[in-house]
Amino acid sequence: MTARAPRARLSPALAIAAGIGLAFLVLPLVALAIRAPWGTLPQLLASEPVLQALGLSLLTAVVSTGLCLVFGVPLAVLLSHSAAWALVPRRLLRAAITVPLVLPPVVGGIALLLLLGRRGLIGQFFAEAGLGIPYTTGAVVLAQTFVAMPFLVFAVEGALGAADRRTEDAAATLGASRWQVFRLVTVPLVAPGVAAGAVLCFTRALGEFGATITFAGSLPGVTRTLPIASYLALQTDPEAAIALALLLLVVSIAVLLALRDRWLPGVRA
């Protein structure tokens, strides 16, 4: 006799609420796709301001993802080591990394101005030396790094936690030196997490708006990234705004697809 698991029945009220929720998530994107000016899309996307914004967005998102990797991976290692610390410093560290994640980006932009602006805590010294940070492409990168870093840190920390450190001991008993353990065991075990974190970080940086416009402004070709260009275009040239939004949507979906493959480790044989 084979027992069949009873199929879970969804109550009608629950199904309706879930349907509304799903429609709310999907319909705006459908509207975007339907109302997109498909006929003039090639010209719109090939226009000088769009290409400029796209180029700037890709450049700054790549650089800030790089910065997040360089500083975020060590931070993730520190965070995973903090498990052995006393309660208070451990919680403080975690909170410090979590705050930019939940902070409204505009607040992040104001905070960056107060630190690095012309009269900021540190920025005043840069200003005296003739190095103004705000309203430069560098400021865009800093704003994106500020909001995106936590995504990378937590993704890598998760990967570090999931990798059994005793596997490294096993490698040592098989004759692997420390460097070989790191190269042949630790890095491959953590790499999928780092890749997933970098992709998340990149999308977050690419979509960054609030902190960027606050700290870096909206100078065409210098700080006007795709999201800012799209927002501004909405008031003057709605079709261009839709085209820009569509472009951002396509990039996000491409990233999502890449992420899905990355998040199934061990299956690629």
Add this chain to the structure above:
Amino acid sequence: MSAALTFDATVVRGAFTVSAAFEAMPGRPLALVGPNGAGKSTMVAAIAGLLPLESGLIRVGDLIVSAGEAAVPPELRRVGVVFQDFLLFPHLTVRDNIAFAARVRGAGRAIARAEAQPWLERFELDHLASRHPAQLSGGQAQRVALARALASDPEVLVLDEPLASLDVEIRDEVRADLARHLRDFGRPTVLVTHDAADVAAIADDVVVVQEGRVTQRGTLDALAAHPATPYVARLFGS
């Protein structure tokens, strides 16, 4: 003629102290038995060089591998370990797991893989060679772990409860295979277990550890005939 493993040391892990002395002879697998928390895994870590000694020494033949806090690092001691949960490399195939020792010894990828071939055949893993550890059964993973350790050509082999994580139904068969492979190995072998059936099938000598001390040593028959503690009597008594 290979050399014996001599353990005469005190090891401290946290608040727990193990003090023991025993000798594992080549070709006479030694069972380290004792209840959970007796200090067996601590001794395994010390033999593998993963844990420093508090005092005393560990020798392989005339070669001292641990003396007090000084120790030959694990990667240079040639002590092979089969860990309780096997600790296979999840990102490598079965073949590359077994080829790992050859890789880190400096063999190229192709040569290391070729050297793994006889081990794959000997452990009936040939048809699983391109699988990843997540796709293996418990018994298969255990065979990979043993083949991987033996492929590193160890002077001493330590097995930490290698059957404990397996389903009861397959344990007898896996145990018989393990006994056969360990006979072939012929060098000092330490088997950590708390199962009398493992001792009977595999070990020639038995050392009983309870609460960080050796409470009895001898052959299985001697222990069964004259158990020194209630634990030994329960374990081997008829």
